Structure formats: C-alpha cells, structure tokens
Amino acid sequence: MPPRSASKPSKKRSNPDSVTSSATGPVPSAYSKKKASKEVDETDKLFDKYANASSGVIDPEGIEKLCSSLEVPHTDIRILMLAWRMKAERQGYFTKGEWRIGLKALKVDTIGKLKKALPELEKEVREPLNFRDFYAYAFQYCLTEDKQKFLDTETICQLLDMVLGSTFRAQVDYLIDYLKIQKDYKVISMDQWRGFCRFCNEISFPDMTNYNLELAWPSILDDFFEWLREKQA
Amino acid sequence: MSFSQNREPITIEDGFKLIDAAVTKLTRIIEGKPEPPFLPEEYIGNYTIVYNMCIQKPPHDSSGPLYEKYGAILQAYDKLTILPSIMEKHDEYMLREVSRWWEINKIMVRWLSHFFYYLDRYYIARNGIPSLTVVGMTCFRDHVYEKVHFNVKQVVIALIHKEREGQQIDRALLKNVLDLFVQNGMGNMERYEKDFEDFFLTETNSYYSRKASSWIQEDSCPEYMIKAEESLKKEKERVSHYLHSDTEPKLVANVQTNLLVSVAKQLLEKENSGCSALLRDDKTDDLSRMYRLYHAIPQGLEPVAVAFRLHVTAEGNSLIKQAEDAATSGIVEEQVLVRKIIDLHDKYMAYVTDCFQNHTLFHKSLKEAFEIFCNKKVAGSSSAEMLATFCDNVFKKAANDKSNDDSTIESTIDNVVKLLDYISDKDLFAEFYRKKLARRLLFGKFSDDHERSILTKLKGQFGGQFTSQMEGMGTDMQLGKDQQTGFEEYLKNANTGKPKGVDFTVTVLTTGFWPSYKTSDLNLPLEMVNCIESFKAYYEIKTKHRRLMWIYSLGNCNLTARFDAKPIELIVSTYQAAVLCAFNHTERLTYQELIDQLNLSHEDLVRVLHSLSCAKYKFLKKDPASKTISKTDSFEFNSKFTDKMRRIKVPLPPVDDRKKVVEDVDKDRRYAIDASLVRIMKSRKVLPHQQLVSECVEQLSRMFKPDIKMIKKRIEDLITRDYLERDTENPNTFKYVA
Numbered sequence: 001m002p003p004r005s006a007s008k009p010s011k012k013r014s015n016p017d018s019v020t021s022s023a024t025g026p027v028p029s030a031y032s033k034k035k036a037s038k039e040v041d042e043t044d045k046l047f048d049k050y051a052n053a054s055s056g057v058i059d060p061e062g063i064e065k066l067c068s069s070l071e072v073p074h075t076d077i078r079i080l081m082l083a084w085r086m087k088a089e090r091q092g093y094f095t096k097g098e099w100r101i102g103l104k105a106l107k108v109d110t111i112g113k114l115k116k117a118l119p120e121l122e123k124e125v126r127e128p129l130n131f132r133d134f135y136a137y138a139f140q141y142c143l144t145e146d147k148q149k150f151l152d153t154e155t156i157c158q159l160l161d162m163v164l165g166s167t168f169r170a171q172v173d174y175l176i177d178y179l180k181i182q183k184d185y186k187v188i189s190m191d192q193w194r195g196f197c198r199f200c201n202e203i204s205f206p207d208m209t210n211y212n213l214e215l216a217w218p219s220i221l222d223d224f225f226e227w228l229r230e231k232q233a
Numbered sequence: 234m235s236f237s238q239n240r241e242p243i244t245i246e247d248g249f250k251l252i253d254a255a256v257t258k259l260t261r262i263i264e265g266k267p268e269p270p271f272l273p274e275e276y277i278g279n280y281t282i283v284y285n286m287c288i289q290k291p292p293h294d295s296s297g298p299l300y301e302k303y304g305a306i307l308q309a310y311d312k313l314t315i316l317p318s319i320m321e322k323h324d325e326y327m328l329r330e331v332s333r334w335w336e337i338n339k340i341m342v343r344w345l346s347h348f349f350y351y352l353d354r355y356y357i358a359r360n361g362i363p364s365l366t367v368v369g370m371t372c373f374r375d376h377v378y379e380k381v382h383f384n385v386k387q388v389v390i391a392l393i394h395k396e397r398e399g400q401q402i403d404r405a406l407l408k409n410v411l412d413l414f415v416q417n418g419m420g421n422m423e424r425y426e427k428d429f430e431d432f433f434l435t436e437t438n439s440y441y442s443r444k445a446s447s448w449i450q451e452d453s454c455p456e457y458m459i460k461a462e463e464s465l466k467k468e469k470e471r472v473s474h475y476l477h478s479d480t481e482p483k484l485v486a487n488v489q490t491n492l493l494v495s496v497a498k499q500l501l502e503k504e505n506s507g508c509s510a511l512l513r514d515d516k517t518d519d520l521s522r523m524y525r526l527y528h529a530i531p532q533g534l535e536p537v538a539v540a541f542r543l544h545v546t547a548e549g550n551s552l553i554k555q556a557e558d559a560a561t562s563g564i565v566e567e568q569v570l571v572r573k574i575i576d577l578h579d580k581y582m583a584y585v586t587d588c589f590q591n592h593t594l595f596h597k598s599l600k601e602a603f604e605i606f607c608n609k610k611v612a613g614s615s616s617a618e619m620l621a622t623f624c625d626n627v628f629k630k631a632a633n634d635k636s637n638d639d640s641t642i643e644s645t646i647d648n649v650v651k652l653l654d655y656i657s658d659k660d661l662f663a664e665f666y667r668k669k670l671a672r673r674l675l676f677g678k679f680s681d682d683h684e685r686s687i688l689t690k691l692k693g694q695f696g697g698q699f700t701s702q703m704e705g706m707g708t709d710m711q712l713g714k715d716q717q718t719g720f721e722e723y724l725k726n727a728n729t730g731k732p733k734g735v736d737f738t739v740t741v742l743t744t745g746f747w748p749s750y751k752t753s754d755l756n757l758p759l760e761m762v763n764c765i766e767s768f769k770a771y772y773e774i775k776t777k778h779r780r781l782m783w784i785y786s787l788g789n790c791n792l793t794a795r796f797d798a799k800p801i802e803l804i805v806s807t808y809q810a811a812v813l814c815a816f817n818h819t820e821r822l823t824y825q826e827l828i829d830q831l832n833l834s835h836e837d838l839v840r841v842l843h844s845l846s847c848a849k850y851k852f853l854k855k856d857p858a859s860k861t862i863s864k865t866d867s868f869e870f871n872s873k874f875t876d877k878m879r880r881i882k883v884p885l886p887p888v889d890d891r892k893k894v895v896e897d898v899d900k901d902r903r904y905a906i907d908a909s910l911v912r913i914m915k916s917r918k919v920l921p922h923q924q925l926v927s928e929c930v931e932q933l934s935r936m937f938k939p940d941i942k943m944i945k946k947r948i949e950d951l952i953t954r955d956y957l958e959r960d961t962e963n964p965n966t967f968k969y970v971a
Contacts, residue, residue: 149953189953198964216922216965219945 042109047099058094070115077162078118081125084137091141132197138163139193150187153179160196168200178224185220192218206232242293248286249302255279255348256306260314263340279348287351296356303349304368310341311376319381324388325403331385332409334377342369370419378417382428385410389429390436393471397440408475415477422479430480434487437468441491449496453506455519461492461526489530497533501540508540509547512584520588534594541589542598545581549606552577560612567619568626570611575648578603603655617658618891621665624649624687625673632678639682646687650694657938660905661898663699668748668894670703672887674710675740675787681707695935705746713740723771737764741772741781749897750784755807756832757785758814785811786837794852798875803852804882808833808841813852816870823867835864836888842868844885850876852883902937906947909933911956914969921966922948 050062058066067074086102088094094102103109106117125134138159142151151159157176165172175196179185185192195218203211211217211225255275261268271279286295315334322330346353346365353365363371389410396402411429418424441464448457468488472481493500501508511519527533556570581599589595607616631642653662673679684707692700717738757765765783772781788807792814793800805813811831815822822830828838839862846855846868854869855862909932913925920928926944933939948967951957960966 189949191949191952191959194959214923216945216948216959216967218949219942222942222945 043100043103044096046103046109046111047094047096051096056096058099060092063092063094069111070118072118075158075162077166078122080138080141080162081121081134082118083141084125084134085121088141091144135163135197136190136194139190150189151193152187153185156188156193159193164197164200168205171200171205174206174228175224178227182223182227184223188220192220195221242289243282243286244293245286245295245298248282248295248299251282252279252302252306252348256345259341259344260310263337263344276347280350283349284351287356296352299349300352300356300362303345303352303365304372306345307342307369307372308376311338311372315373315377316380319377325392325406327381328385328388328392328406328410331381331413332406335373335409335413338369338373338377342366342373345369367419370416374417374419378413378424382414382417382424386429386432390433393433394436394440396471397467404474411475411477422477425477425479430477430483433476433480434483437484437487438491441488442495445491445496449499454500454503454508454511455506455516455522457500458519458522458526461488462522464488464492465526485529489526489533493526494530494533497527497536501536508537509544512541512544512581513548517584517588520584524589524592528590528592534592538594538598541581541584541595542602545577545599545602546605548577548581549574549602550609553606553609553611556611567614567622571619571623571652574607574652575645578648578651600655603652604657607652607655608657614891615658615661616656617662618665618894620649620652620656621662621669624666625669628673628679628683629677631683632673632680642683643686646683646690649687650690653691654694657934658898659695659699660901660936661895663703663936664748664894664898664901667703667706668890670706671748671787674706676789699936702746705743709742709746710740716741719775720768720771723774724767735760735764737768739768742784744782750786752782753785753834753837754832755785755811756830757807758811758817760814761807761811794874796874797872799879801874801876801878802880804880806841806885808837809845809883809885812838812841812845816853816868821867821869824862824864827868838862840885840888842866844883848883850874850881850883898937902939903943903947905933905936906939906944907951910944910947910951914957914967918969919960919966921963923965925967 047058050058050066052059052062063079064074067076067079070078072078082102083094085105086094086098088098088102103114106114106121108114108117124130139151142155142159143149157179160172160175199217199221206228208225208228213222213225217225258268258271258275262270283299286293286299289295315338319327319330319334342365346369349365357364389407392402392407411425414425414429415422444460444464448460452460465485465488468484469481472478472484476484503510508520508523510516511523523537524534527537552570552573556566559566559569578599585591585595585599609616611619627642627645653659656662670684673684688700688703688707692704717740720739769781772779785807790805790807790810792803792805792810794803794813803813811833812827815827815830824838824842827833827842828835831838833841842853842855842862845851846853847860847862852871852874854871856867856869906929909929910925913928913932914920925948926941929944930939930941948957952959952967955970957967958970960968
C-alpha cells in the first residue's frame, strides 16, 4: 500500500463513475447459513488478531502486521488488490465489515488460506474489466480529504509503479521521469490517471506511432508525448 | 399541255436520248459556255418526257430506270467532269475550282431535280427511297468531296496560317469552302468536324503553343497580355468571317489554354512586370485586362487571386517589419503604422472593386492577406492594443482640436472597424479600448458624438454584446451629470454648504461596465474626507442597497499652490494632491513619513513623488536631488518655484497595465470557453472530441481565436468538475452530465 497516513476519516463519496468491485463471492443462502455463520466467526477472530482493540478497526500498524503474516511487502500491489476486494474506503484502515466482505469473497478464513488465495486474487484483478475498475479504485483509495479530486504527482509516481509497473515497465519509467521533470502539473486528476492506463494499453511503445495529438488524450499525455519525442530525436 | 391517250409509249432508249440532250445543254449553260438558255417549252418538254415515261402503262412504266438514270447522270458528271478539273489544280486555285464546281453542282442538281420532279412526287414517295436532292448531294459527296477534302483542308489551314502571320487572304473563298464541308455532312456536323475542325484545332494548338513560348520569354506581362487579347479578338473575328460558329468555343478555349492557362504562373510572377509589379505601380488598365482575360476561363482567376493575396501579404508584412525596425526602446509608432495599414487597405480594396470587378475571390484574397499580417505583434504590442491606442489618440486629438472636420473622423472610424474585422483577438481590443475609453471619459475632454458613432458602428459589425459595457460607461457619464446636479441641490438644501468650501464632483461608475480598478486605502487630507462623507450621506438617501467603492486613483484635483512668487493653480491627480496637501502642515517630510501618513503603496508613492519632484515641474524639493526616488529621500515644499503659466497640469503617467489587460482577457477567455463547451454539450448531449473543439472554436471566433490546447485543458477541467464525462466505450467522445 502506498505509504500515506490518513489524518482524518474520509467520508463516503458518491461518484459518477462506477468504482465498484465486482464481488463474486458466495451468496449466503438459508441452506448454508449455519456454515456461513461459522465462517463469519472465524473471520471475525482473524480480524481481531490484527485490529486495534480500542478503535475496532485494523489500522496501519495492523496492516503492517497482516502483511508480514502474509509475507508480502506492505507496499505490494496485492494488498491494494485486497483492499479493492474489500471495497475498503479509507486508506490504511480495514473495518470489520470490509474485512468480512473481502474474506468472504475470497472464500478464506485463515491467514494461510488468505495467503494462498492471493495469486488467484491477482489473476482475477488483472482480468481486463476488473482491472479497469481496480485501476480507478487505486486512485480513489488514495484520496484522503473530503471532496479531494487530485493527487500530487509524487503519489502518482508511486502508484504508477505499483499498479502498472509490472506490466508496462518502460512506459511507467518514462512517465515517472517526465512527471518528476515537468513543472506544469502539480496534481493529477482521475481523468488524467485513467489516461495513463489507456495510454499504456493502446499506444505502441516506445515508438508511439499510433498516438494522435488531435484526439482527446489528456493534455498531460500530449505534453509527455512531445517531451519523449524530443528526447528520442 | 395536252396529250393524247393513244400516243405511242416512249421507250427507255428514246427517252434517255432526249434526256441526255437536255443534260448536255444544261451543263453547257451552267458551265458558262455559250449556249442559249432553255425556252419555256423546252423546260416543260423535259419535264413532260419524264412524266410520260412514269405514267406509261407497264411494261413501259420507267420510274425505276429513270431514277437510276438520274443518279447515273450526276455520277458521271461528278466523276468525269468535276473531279478531274479539281484535281488539276493546287493551292488556292484548287480551292477556287472546288468552290466553283460546288456551286455548279448545286445548280445542276436543282435543275435536274426539276426535270425529274415527277419521280419525287410518286415513285420516291411511294418507295421511301432518297429524294432527288439527296441523291444529288450524296453523289457529290461520294465522288468528289471524299476524294478532295483532305487536300482542301491542307490548303485551308495553310491559308489560315498565312492570315495569322499577318497576310491578307480571300475570306469569302474560305467561307464558301468551309460551308461545303458543313453541307457535305448532310444534316450533321461530322464532316466539318472530322475532316476540317479537328485538324484546324490541332494546328491552332501548336501555333499558339509556340507563340506562347516565345512571347513569354521576350515580353513583359502587360505586353504579353495585350498580344493575348489581340489574338483572342482575331480568332473570334475569324469565326465570324469564315469558320462555323460551332468552332468558336473550342477555338477560344484552345487559345486561352495555350496563351493564358499553361503560362499563368510564369506570366503572373514575372519579375518587374508581373501581377505584383502592376499592383505596386498602380497599373489599373493592365490589371483590368488581366482580370478580363482570366475571368473568361473557368477557374482561371484563381492563380491571379493567389498572386494578389501574396502581394498584399508581402506589402503588409513589410509595413510590420518597418514598424518593428523603427520601434525605438520598444515603443511603437502605432499612429504611423495603423495609418499605413489603413492606406494599404484602401489602395488594394480599390483594386478589388475596380480592376477585379468586386469579384468574391478577390475580396476573399484581400481578407486572407490582411488576416495574416494584421495579427502580428510589433515590438511586443499586439495589433489589438495598437488599434485601441490609435483610436484613443484620434479621439483625444479630435476632442482637443475642434477644427478637425467630422467626415475625416468618421472615415477613420469606418477604417478602424474594417481593420478590427481582420484582427482575431477582438476581445483583447475591446479590453484595451475600454481601459482607454475610461481614461478619456474621466480625465480628458471627449466628443460625445464621436464616441457614440464608433460604438454604433462596432455594435453593427460585431453585435451588442461587444459594445454593451462601453455603452454602459457612456450612460454612467450621462447619469453622472444629473446625479451631480442632484448632489449640489442636496448640499444647498441641507444647509451644509460646500464641505469646507471645496467644490466636489463625484462620478458614480457601475461596476461591470468599467474596467476593474484597485482600490487603495489612501488616507485623504481632511478637506477631502469631508467631501467624501457628505456625498456618502447624500447617496444613502438616494439609493439603498448599493455599496460605494472609492477609486481615488482615478480622481483629479485643482489645487492652488501659494508659491513665493505667485500662486499657481495645479491640476493634479488625487494621489498627487494628497501628497502635496501633506506639506500644508509640515515643511519637510521623509519618504517613510509620507508612506505612513498616506498609506499609499510604494509603487504609487514613487510614481507620484517622481512626477512632483523629478519631472518637468519641481513643486517639491528632493534631498538628495537625484533623478530617481529612493526610500531614504526627504522632500520639502519648493516655495521658490514659479512659472509663467498660472495654471499647470501635471499628468501622472498611467501604469503600464498591458500585462494586466492580457491576463484579464485570458481569464475571461477561460470562462468563455467553459461556457461555450457547456452550452454545446448541453444541447448535443454526446459529441466526439474533434467536433466539440471545432464547434467551440466556431462559436468563439467572433471574439477571439481560442487556443486548442486551452480548450483541451478546459474540457479536462469540466470533467473534473463533473460537467462532462468520457464515454466508457469511446474515450474520444464526451457526454453531458446532467
């Protein structure tokens, strides 16, 4: 998870774009209610192991503990994916409800099972439709203030690396270089963020021959394109 | 005529003998040989022979053989008499022979047809076979025309060539001969076209192609054009004299292509005599000729219009460059430049209306040319600013110097409006104009008529929205007069009298009409404070719900300064007055003390002190007496000052707010772009990016040319503000978010 300490609880935002995780977990039915309630117990117990006793939620410290249990670095993308699965609203915190949703969706109730479920989770997230959703979620998740709409470029660089780095290494490296050098943009909007992903997916790299300045690419990508072209010349 | 029924039928042998005899006589007559003409009885007799032979009862009805005989006679005549005669001759003589025998043949056919007429009436009609005349013509065509037309054509073309080269030829002869070609087509123009016209046009083509090549090398553009015009005229005459009228359009097109179209570029671009030079040197006749010649050719005017545009652009660009070069220390002589551009416009518009017959193509070229150089910056000043400054100067001068007659001012105004049309940053012009208008209205004298006139014209050309603020400013000034009267009434009636005996005039400006001004917390001298307070009281009574914001930077003041020598009236700005009044109570003040006392910004105070102590008139003594103001200076009232004038106006140079104007306009543009984008999306609901951008540009083009990058950024901003969103399927299309 990107290292950011949230100072204020973030209120729930209603967004025009759909950032919902498509939960494909088991639907509780009357038949399996008994089984389900057993699971919930286990899940809750697991939750309590990491939660902060006084606040009743898993806080950043708890998450760090969770990560070491899972043997996953806490800046790893899989934690973010887990947060997505849980539909976690606040960066650095998991509520009990979110925990329940996430673990139920993954059909796990122990740390061991959770750890084993991570590769599966990653595969699921990387499916194109899910990934789009996840990608936008990643941005949203980092917004800490109410009505905040932008993330600073520093955070964006880290996020890019984490979310797209493994698939689009070259693009991400150049994008990060550019973001660090340029002076025009101090913050990035959701639209621009989404643009980055589209760019990586659609534009052949590093030649960028199919990039068209006349289309509706966000201006920052136009500037990036021109900057890179100049560099390549 | 009588005949008896029981006559002996005429045998074919006998009949033919009689006919032959008649034919021989006939040929002798029509060939001009000495032979007595046919007597009426003979004429009738010939007819009767045929008639009788036709109505005879079988087996002696001889219509068929007679018909054959008719054809045979003519054929023999063509082959044995006509053709050999023609073949003997050459050149023009041959033409004459042809012409002669053609006439003879016509007569022959006519006469014979009369003799054999009865066949036409019954035998031919009943059997649907060619009439006698047709047979006759066909015979000639097949046995004479077909054999000679090639050579005839050669001779004709050779003669035409001679005539083109200046020699006289027998035009009537040619007319006859060519008429022959036409007639031998027997109802259509094929023979004429295939046997003559095609060759003629090919020959014409190479003739004029050669001429064009040599003339274009040797002649100047005007000379060439005169020759081209002459050639066209001559060719048209040729048609009227002997060519068939059908040939005219083909011939004209041929000549035009060779003389004008294929050499257009070379001709128009000729060094020292081409289009450019003619325009420069006022050669209206030559230009009119150029127009005439090229107008007749489809799309022929385009290269001329291009040459025109390039020339005007070059002229305009050189004016701009001159101004750039002449600009000393970054100050442009806009009066000079704008005048020159106006003159340029008048000059070339005259060409468009006169030489180029007001053709839309040339209006367009002129517009395009002006749009190119009228939008160039000169030494950092945009054309919008220069034009506004130009207007300002014209109006200031006109207000001061009443001798300027109105019609020149009016025509200058018209010119300004015309030029503004070419400038793309019209909103920038409006802003500069507004700022300067404000100063004119508040500080100087202004002529109400002139100010109104230009606003009316601007409104007419660019719409009410363009001028609404400026008109509002004018109205404020009008209302201000009434208001002042009201205020003075109030002062009288309220028995407060003039505050401390100070005459005080207030102009209330409606925010929004006027440019934005900074307020300052100037500490006014006490006398002025009283004035302000009394007006406030009055205004409160008059209007509720309005807040007054005092702009002291725009005020001015008449002070009487009691110098040792004599008192002098000073006309200064309020700021200057405040500084001077500070010395009413103290002899000497330091810069710091002045700042503290007056609460002016450093920038303002420096300006004011400079104008009072370092400029032309030194009302204050500065210590040290350097040329610039520094924060450690101190100042003293210069009681020793004097001047021959009793009234001195001390202008406070206005702050150069060009940067602010540009910033303000940029900000307004961002709002305008936003509003336009939202308006478009609201009505269209869904729109692809490129269309949205182009519609936005279109909508705003009346006021300015929006930067595409800025539009893109505004779109992104609107996305972030949830006015628009990208379509999930196609991110290049936007949807309106209700």
